[in-house]
Amino acid sequence: MNDPWKRTSGESRRERARNRKDTLKGLPSQPSVMAQAGREGHPPGIGDGRLVSRTREIDDCSFRAFLSAQSAPRVAWATPDGLELVGGGAAAVVRAEGTDRFDTLRADAATLFDDIDADGPPAARPRLLGGLAFEADHTPASPWEGFPAALFVLPRVQLTRANDRTWLSVTSYDTDATPESVAERLDTVHETIADLPMLRPSGQRPGIATTRRLTTNAEWTESVERAVASIRNGNLRKVVLATALDVTLAAPIDVPDTLERFRRTYPECYRFLVQPTEERGFFGPPPERLVRMDGDHVATEALAGSVERGDTPEEDAELARSLEASDKLGHEQALVTDTIRECLAPFGTVCVGERGIKRLSNIQHLRTPITATLDDDTHVLDLVEVLHPTPAVGGLPPERARSVIRETEPFDRGWYASPVGWFDAAGDGEFVVGIRSAVAGGDDATLFAGDGIVGDSDPDEEWAELGPKFQPVLDELDE
Numbered sequence: 001m002n003d004p005w006k007r008t009s010g011e012s013r014r015e016r017a018r019n020r021k022d023t024l025k026g027l028p029s030q031p032s033v034m035a036q037a038g039r040e041g042h043p044p045g046i047g048d049g050r051l052v053s054r055t056r057e058i059d060d061c062s063f064r065a066f067l068s069a070q071s072a073p074r075v076a077w078a079t080p081d082g083l084e085l086v087g088g089g090a091a092a093v094v095r096a097e098g099t100d101r102f103d104t105l106r107a108d109a110a111t112l113f114d115d116i117d118a119d120g121p122p123a124a125r126p127r128l129l130g131g132l133a134f135e136a137d138h139t140p141a142s143p144w145e146g147f148p149a150a151l152f153v154l155p156r157v158q159l160t161r162a163n164d165r166t167w168l169s170v171t172s173y174d175t176d177a178t179p180e181s182v183a184e185r186l187d188t189v190h191e192t193i194a195d196l197p198m199l200r201p202s203g204q205r206p207g208i209a210t211t212r213r214l215t216t217n218a219e220w221t222e223s224v225e226r227a228v229a230s231i232r233n234g235n236l237r238k239v240v241l242a243t244a245l246d247v248t249l250a251a252p253i254d255v256p257d258t259l260e261r262f263r264r265t266y267p268e269c270y271r272f273l274v275q276p277t278e279e280r281g282f283f284g285p286p287p288e289r290l291v292r293m294d295g296d297h298v299a300t301e302a303l304a305g306s307v308e309r310g311d312t313p314e315e316d317a318e319l320a321r322s323l324e325a326s327d328k329l330g331h332e333q334a335l336v337t338d339t340i341r342e343c344l345a346p347f348g349t350v351c352v353g354e355r356g357i358k359r360l361s362n363i364q365h366l367r368t369p370i371t372a373t374l375d376d377d378t379h380v381l382d383l384v385e386v387l388h389p390t391p392a393v394g395g396l397p398p399e400r401a402r403s404v405i406r407e408t409e410p411f412d413r414g415w416y417a418s419p420v421g422w423f424d425a426a427g428d429g430e431f432v433v434g435i436r437s438a439v440a441g442g443d444d445a446t447l448f449a450g451d452g453i454v455g456d457s458d459p460d461e462e463w464a465e466l467g468p469k470f471q472p473v474l475d476e477l478d479e
């Protein structure tokens with residue numbers, strides 16, 4: 001039988017979306033596209049709504065104040081090269097569970113974006129923002145309540161900042177959405193923006209009452225030794241083992257404020273927030289791009305292998321040299337580069353750049369830039385699906401590493417180390433790897449940090465390497 005989810009040669013993305021949509025109409029399952037702009041209790045089903053988005057350029061304003069004023073779902077996205085998005089409420093939510101979660105996302109997004117009516121510049125075009133859990137069979141238990149296996153939000157109201165310009169967008173997905181009604185709502189929201197204070201980050205950190213490592217030093221040592229033995233006897237080549245840190249805060253966390261402070265402390269990193277409910281948000285300043293797709297151009301990177309920063313420029317350079325000279329770290333990082341190249345090869349021509357150093361405020365990593373030119377019509381989710389998890393956060397062989405992770409880690413990774421980002425109606429988008437991150441709300445935060453383990457890893461050295469990976473979020477929680 002013809003499988004409507006698989007691409008047949010010569011079929012364009014638009015045709016594929018149509019075919020999938022036809023298939024979806026016949027499916028008895030719960031619709032995963034929920035329109036939430038309309039009257040309560042009567043969301044239009046898949047394909048019933050119409051996506052209408054209106055955008056206008058506005059004077060710059062405080063994105064932090066805007067984000068704070070929004071009710072959940074709330075999303076934020078900022079790139080080191082200057083694109084910033086913050087959104088609140090949902091015109092629509094696309095969610096998916098299980099092993100076919102990427103198929104569901106692509107199909108439902110195609111339905112949502114079909115027949116789209118949007119004005120405004122490309123920077124402010126409608127995007128679905130969100131992410132996925134590390135594992136497809138993820139179930140949202142504590143601390144991940146509200147986070148399904150995949151969730152993307154098309155914000156009802158959104159601010160966009162790019163090239164020193166700012167836009168406000170209002171979007172609706174409803175049976176009776178008209179350009180006029182959405183434009184009217186844009187007027188109303190614009191008036192409220194004018195009243196927002198120009199908030200700077202307060203510098204007021206919540207403070208830490210208690211911390212609890214979910215893996216003890218002894219357990220870590222045992223896990224690393226077991227992984228090393230597995231690697232030495234040839235069952236495994238690399239596995240990234242993570243640890244979690246439960247933090248009880250002295251006062252409730254202000255996530256928008258925390259996020260804003262990363263702008264100054266980690267300017268070379270991305271910043272993101274995915275907050276499906278009022279209770280908890282997943283956020284952080286990750287340094288690592290999973291993939292960016294713009295038309296037929298793809299950019300990604302292999303980031304792995306770490307060393308601390310030095311106190312002086314000389315010490316810093318010396319540490320960088322030791323990173324570049326280390327056979328162990330070079331091997332650990334080369335596995336990531338080779339795997340990414342192999343994953344992308346079926347999609348087009350891959351070009352692996354020269355390995356260098358990525359310096360963050362508190363750590364340095366080996367980094368190889370990788371680009372590709374696509375042969376064919378591709379959706380960024382196709383690339384996310386083949387790349388996640390790269391051996392920078394999973395391991396090799398992928399399935400064996402995943403089962404080692406599941407058997408070893410005494411906590412749920414949830415969305416940690418997972419793809420977080422956005423995609424648009426054309427299937428373009430950008431995703432980071434959700435590391436240097438935490439899930440937090442009220443007085444609780446859970447932070448995550450992981451390390452690549454290879455045949456000559458030393459448990460104590462790897463344990464010491466976890467500290468700098470908790471540090472970005474931990475520093476912002478501590479008074």
Ligand SMILES: C=C(O[C@@H]1C=C(C(=O)O)C=C[C@H]1O)C(=O)O
Pocket residue numbers: 240242288303304305306365392393417435436448449450451452453469
């Ligand atoms: C897994 C993490 O980071 C990853 C692991 C690295 C390593 O093992 O050296 C370096 C960068 C990241 O790819 C993390 O920060 O939690």
